[in-house]
Amino acid sequence: MIRHKLLKTAALATAALFALAGCGSSGPGGNTNADSATMWGLTGGDETTYKSSIDAWNADNADETIKLEFFANDAYKTKVRTAIGAGQGPTFIYGWGGGVLKSYVDADQIQDLSSLISEHPEVQSRYIPSILESGVINGKTYALPNNKVAPVVIYYNKDVFAEAGVTPPKTWDELLALVPVFNKAGVAPFSLGGQSKWPSLMWLEYLVERLGGPEVFQAVIDGKTDAWSDPAIIKALTMIQELVDANGFTSGFSSIASDSGADTALVYTGKAAMLMQGGWAYQGFKKDAPDFVAEDKLGFIEFPSVEGGKGDPKNIVGNPSNFWSISAKATEAQKKTAYDYIVDGMFTDAYIDDLIASGAVPVVQGVEAKLEASDDSTFLTFAYKLAKDAPHFQLSWDQALSPAQGDAMLTNLDQIFLKEITPQQFATTMNATLGK
Amino acid sequence: MSTQLTTRRSGHRPNFLGSVGGWVWLVVIIIPVYYIVVTSLKGQSDFFSGNPLLPSASPTLANYQLVLENDFFRYLLNSAIVTIGAVIPTLVVTFMASYAIVRGDSWFIRSTNSLFLLGLAIPIQATIIPIYFMITRAYLYDTLVALILPSIAFAIPISVLILNSFMRNIPGELFESMRLDGCSDWQMMWRLALPLTRPALMTVGIYNGLQVWNGFLFPLILTQSPSTRVLPISLWTFQGEFTVNIPAILASVVLSTLPLLALYIFGRRQLLSGLTAGFGK
Amino acid sequence: MTTLTRVQRRSAPIQPRSAPVQRRRARAAGPSGWFAAPALLVFVCFAVAPLVGVLGLSFTAWDGIGAISWAGTESWATVLSDPVTGNALAVTAKVMFFSFIVQAPISLLLGVFIAGHQKYRALLAVLYFLPLLLSSAAVAIAYKALLDPNFGLSAGLNIPALAQDWLGNPDLVLFVVIFVIAWQFVPFHTLIYQGGVRQIPASLYEAADIDGASRVQQFFHITMPQLKYTIITSSTLMIVGSLTYFDLVFVLTGGGPGYTTRLLPLQMYLTGFQANDMGAASALGVILVVVGLVIALVLQRLGGKDRRASQTEGV
Numbered sequence A: 001m002i003r004h005k006l007l008k009t010a011a012l013a014t015a016a017l018f019a020l021a022g023c024g025s026s027g028p029g030g031n032t033n034a035d036s037a038t039m040w041g042l043t044g045g046d047e048t049t050y051k052s053s054i055d056a057w058n059a060d061n062a063d064e065t066i067k068l069e070f071f072a073n074d075a076y077k078t079k080v081r082t083a084i085g086a087g088q089g090p091t092f093i094y095g096w097g098g099g100v101l102k103s104y105v106d107a108d109q110i111q112d113l114s115s116l117i118s119e120h121p122e123v124q125s126r127y128i129p130s131i132l133e134s135g136v137i138n139g140k141t142y143a144l145p146n147n148k149v150a151p152v153v154i155y156y157n158k159d160v161f162a163e164a165g166v167t168p169p170k171t172w173d174e175l176l177a178l179v180p181v182f183n184k185a186g187v188a189p190f191s192l193g194g195q196s197k198w199p200s201l202m203w204l205e206y207l208v209e210r211l212g213g214p215e216v217f218q219a220v221i222d223g224k225t226d227a228w229s230d231p232a233i234i235k236a237l238t239m240i241q242e243l244v245d246a247n248g249f250t251s252g253f254s255s256i257a258s259d260s261g262a263d264t265a266l267v268y269t270g271k272a273a274m275l276m277q278g279g280w281a282y283q284g285f286k287k288d289a290p291d292f293v294a295e296d297k298l299g300f301i302e303f304p305s306v307e308g309g310k311g312d313p314k315n316i317v318g319n320p321s322n323f324w325s326i327s328a329k330a331t332e333a334q335k336k337t338a339y340d341y342i343v344d345g346m347f348t349d350a351y352i353d354d355l356i357a358s359g360a361v362p363v364v365q366g367v368e369a370k371l372e373a374s375d376d377s378t379f380l381t382f383a384y385k386l387a388k389d390a391p392h393f394q395l396s397w398d399q400a401l402s403p404a405q406g407d408a409m410l411t412n413l414d415q416i417f418l419k420e421i422t423p424q425q426f427a428t429t430m431n432a433t434l435g436k
Numbered sequence B: 001m002s003t004q005l006t007t008r009r010s011g012h013r014p015n016f017l018g019s020v021g022g023w024v025w026l027v028v029i030i031i032p033v034y035y036i037v038v039t040s041l042k043g044q045s046d047f048f049s050g051n052p053l054l055p056s057a058s059p060t061l062a063n064y065q066l067v068l069e070n071d072f073f074r075y076l077l078n079s080a081i082v083t084i085g086a087v088i089p090t091l092v093v094t095f096m097a098s099y100a101i102v103r104g105d106s107w108f109i110r111s112t113n114s115l116f117l118l119g120l121a122i123p124i125q126a127t128i129i130p131i132y133f134m135i136t137r138a139y140l141y142d143t144l145v146a147l148i149l150p151s152i153a154f155a156i157p158i159s160v161l162i163l164n165s166f167m168r169n170i171p172g173e174l175f176e177s178m179r180l181d182g183c184s185d186w187q188m189m190w191r192l193a194l195p196l197t198r199p200a201l202m203t204v205g206i207y208n209g210l211q212v213w214n215g216f217l218f219p220l221i222l223t224q225s226p227s228t229r230v231l232p233i234s235l236w237t238f239q240g241e242f243t244v245n246i247p248a249i250l251a252s253v254v255l256s257t258l259p260l261l262a263l264y265i266f267g268r269r270q271l272l273s274g275l276t277a278g279f280g281k
Numbered sequence C: 001m002t003t004l005t006r007v008q009r010r011s012a013p014i015q016p017r018s019a020p021v022q023r024r025r026a027r028a029a030g031p032s033g034w035f036a037a038p039a040l041l042v043f044v045c046f047a048v049a050p051l052v053g054v055l056g057l058s059f060t061a062w063d064g065i066g067a068i069s070w071a072g073t074e075s076w077a078t079v080l081s082d083p084v085t086g087n088a089l090a091v092t093a094k095v096m097f098f099s100f101i102v103q104a105p106i107s108l109l110l111g112v113f114i115a116g117h118q119k120y121r122a123l124l125a126v127l128y129f130l131p132l133l134l135s136s137a138a139v140a141i142a143y144k145a146l147l148d149p150n151f152g153l154s155a156g157l158n159i160p161a162l163a164q165d166w167l168g169n170p171d172l173v174l175f176v177v178i179f180v181i182a183w184q185f186v187p188f189h190t191l192i193y194q195g196g197v198r199q200i201p202a203s204l205y206e207a208a209d210i211d212g213a214s215r216v217q218q219f220f221h222i223t224m225p226q227l228k229y230t231i232i233t234s235s236t237l238m239i240v241g242s243l244t245y246f247d248l249v250f251v252l253t254g255g256g257p258g259y260t261t262r263l264l265p266l267q268m269y270l271t272g273f274q275a276n277d278m279g280a281a282s283a284l285g286v287i288l289v290v291v292g293l294v295i296a297l298v299l300q301r302l303g304g305k306d307r308r309a310s311q312t313e314g315v
Helices: A002-017 A019-025 A047-060 A073-085 A098-106 A114-119 A121-125 A129-135 A158-164 A172-184 A198-212 A214-221 A231-245 A262-268 A280-288 A290-294 A332-345 A349-357 A368-373 A377-389 A403-417 A423-431 B016-040 B044-049 B062-069 B072-103 B107-119 B124-137 B144-167 B172-180 B185-196 B198-213 B217-222 B231-241 B246-279 C002-014 C020-026 C033-057 C074-081 C083-115 C119-128 C136-146 C173-198 C202-210 C215-226 C228-244 C246-252 C264-273 C278-312
Strands: A037-042 A066-071 A092-095 A148-151 A153-157 A188-191 A272-277 A298-301 A316-319 A323-326 A393-395
Touching: A037 A047, A037 A073, A037 A092, A037 A332, A047 A066, A047 A332, A047 A349, A066 A073, A066 A332, A073 A092, A073 B124, A073 C264, A092 A098, A098 A129, A098 A323, A098 A403, A114 A121, A114 A332, A121 A332, A129 A323, A129 A393, A148 A377, A153 A158, A153 A262, A153 A280, A153 A377, A158 A172, A158 A272, A158 A298, A172 A188, A172 A231, A188 A262, A198 A214, A198 A231, A198 A272, A198 A316, A198 A403, A231 A403, A231 A423, A262 A272, A262 A280, A272 A280, A280 A290, A280 A298, A323 A332, A349 A368, A368 A377, A403 A423, B016 B246, B016 C083, B016 C119, B016 C136, B016 C173, B044 B246, B062 B072, B062 B246, B072 B107, B072 B144, B072 B185, B072 B198, B072 B231, B072 B246, B072 C033, B107 B144, B107 C033, B124 B144, B124 B217, B124 C033, B124 C228, B124 C264, B124 C278, B144 B198, B144 B217, B144 C033, B172 B185, B185 B198, B198 B246, B217 B231, B217 C246, B231 B246, B231 C136, B231 C246, B246 C136, C033 C278, C074 C278, C083 C119, C083 C173, C083 C228, C083 C264, C083 C278, C119 C173, C136 C173, C136 C246, C173 C228, C173 C246, C202 C215, C215 C228, C228 C264, C228 C278, C246 C264, C264 C278
Parallel strands: A037 A066, A188 A272, A316 A393
Antiparallel strands: A092 A323, A148 A316, A153 A272, A153 A298
16 A cells, blocks of 8 residues: 555656656546547448548537547457456447446446436347347346347358359358369369457357357357367367368468458459458458458358258357447536437447448348448448348357456367367367356 | 777678678568568559559659558657657666766665666566556556556666676766766766766667667557557558558558658768677677 | 687786775765655655565455455465466567577677778668667557558568468567667667677777787687676676567557467456456566566676676666
8 A cells, every 4th residue: 555655756756857758748638628528439341431420429519529549450459458448448348248348337337328228228228139149238238239249150162163163152061062063173162251250260269159059169168067068169279270281271370460451352352262251351342352242252151051960050259239338437518529429429320321331230120221331232231131130140159258258269260270279179178167 | 989999891802702791681671661662652453453562653752642541640749749758868867877876886776786787687578567567557547658657667777788888888987087076976976977987878778769669568558549659659550451452551661660760861971880889898 | 729829818917997996985974865865766756666466466456446355365366276377488488599599699799790980881780770769569560461461561572481471370479579679779789788898998900910819719708708798788688678679569469369478468458448357467466576687687687796796887
């Protein structure tokens, strides 16, 4: 205690000494200055939507302005937690729901939005109901969806398929049969952003979903003993390693970062035939290779069924949506701005149109007509239908688990892809993290 | 410093092996630098299609424009503030400490010196969690001061080490004669010790300046908003934001290096002789 | 041979700066210890206190955002039983060893080389020092682009041996990291050696020339012994420094693929700020400090008496 006081005094004294530096640090909008609410978004597909929404909001509500900043995905995940820990997180915290959200809630960092929702039933009723689930912890709503349904699908380059004279796979066996065909043609069967690690996870998520159904992963979340040793998980890991052995993934996949869009680049430059990625990758294709999309060279299919699997082949994995949570540490004025924005600023007609124009499926009800009318109607209706018809929409595991478990899982899965460990070793290591 | 001592090897007997090695290393150094510069001048489509090692047929400065428009100058200013804000106080406090250590002789001074020397063996990273804790509790998180304070602390050991060795070379007679003239220790420090240790201060300044300017860990942990972002962190975030636009990322690398390159070109002789004098013993 | 050793011994008194030992006696009153107080204050607040803090935190449980609670030795049990810790230590030791093996001879030879006074060497020296100016983040980002398997250097070279997945192949990546570290840090050590070589009295070489000693003989019997302290300084900085290659590796590989390049500091960072287990990360921090101190002590022991004598003199 005394030490802290001493440190603080010393720090402040020294700070005063360096007046020059002091000036620099209190530069424009350093932290939550005045009563402006702050919002951190992610760069990429939805950037324009958020930006024009906030611009419009600030123009109409000069007394309740919001300051929007953008971060790249990996950088955001690194930064946001330290900032929240320092009591200087943004008013609007961008998130995925699940275990990470729960850890914030447990630390009393997130505002309970339940009363807001009961006061404004129109907020709740605008969303596709199943999507709201990921923002609910212990029966209370802590996060509200802010963008799009993003199921994970398989994208493919139509030209590459036509040249090889093959059609997209409907079953896992067909998928395996395509691998030698493309390898012989000198094209990588699958692109994969292995350095980012979470794209590799999609393979495990889907295979486990197909082989064993949602119960398998639910057991992991519930922390049941030896949940990772489930035969479906072992089998899925084995199948992944078989695919790696067959050269199913582009050589050097573990040095490709998804954040930089290098995985999609391999598909539109024709160096890889297929890519399994989230719905947001469609926006990436549109942004980085507009001609490729406009000329209808980009195809997409759902993850193939697996023979003899117990899971419903209609189940999907991915991100049901992204969410805004409101920081419990924000000032009252900031919170009020945030509530007002949630009620009146989000999912306006312009907001929905922007999302659709960027190539995304908004998480709200009654947009079928708008989707049909858009330039990207093929993809949008495909993704929308996928999400709507899915009996189960599994949230990405790394978000569903606690950060400590998620980190261990991603790194160990990386080792599975590199064939450094066996499925059994993976299960043993991961079983040790259960409940952490 | 001591070039007068070395008139050796002025050209007689060519050192063949040495030359070959020297040129090989030059290639090793130059290829990445060349690649960075060449690529930063390419357009995106050029980059995907052409040979990576050949310069573009139609060079463009668009990447540089993109980086400059992304708040480059703010990050540059932040880096400059942090560097100057850390180096100048470091010079003042370590100069004074070194003076006391070399000229004084008490239990307190000797243990202070040992403590500083011990600091040489301690990797900064090890203390980052408590530093994060302290900075947040002192409400300094996300300020440039948060970067400056620990940077000074971790610059102290090596600075004191270098300054001590210089200070010891000042002949004691000079101090004695000043004392006879009635000068206090305080006056002797500024009038005698300061001018004579200037080359060492130069070294310490440059060395620590480079460390702070290029520092990554403190800004990664202790700051968050764009208004406090320094150059190395801006590079890292550009990397994510510019998606697959590698030419733009490399343009940002070039731009972040330019200020130091300019200093290097104009102050090369000073910089090198300073560093040589400080370490080359 | 004997001539050379004799020359060397004879030269000892003319070596600059070996005299100041006796000056200490000349100190009469000396300045007040308070002159050292500002430095001490900052050092204690932001270096010593955190060191004590890291030890303290290693016995707590803290997720970075919630409250800190006492946890006894729980974090230590986690860290010490986690195979990743052992792996991180092994990776750190490998990087330390190979970095030294690669960097030390290159820096020494280059330092001797550019200490010569030929014009072209001066020009080369200007270029050699370029990497000194780049931040670790810049170096890592540049190499990442350069080594990209699909769009980088290897795609453009028509030499199959060079078209490798440098950062994704677990067998290669550690050596790539060691190479990039060398690329970045050799210039600094070259500079140190250059300075050292230039302080060797020319008379030694002149005498050796008269005795007809070859260049190689001169190198081993004059240059090397004369550079003893420089070698110790540079090696110490190099070895202790290899505990701090955090930023380069963090940006270049993020510790991957798998755990292949997860150095101890990186493992600490990821445990603390990614997996949010500050207690375990602090325990790793304590291990890092202990490793640093042990290495420093060992180096000092290896340096022997001379080293200690030289330390009282500064470097």
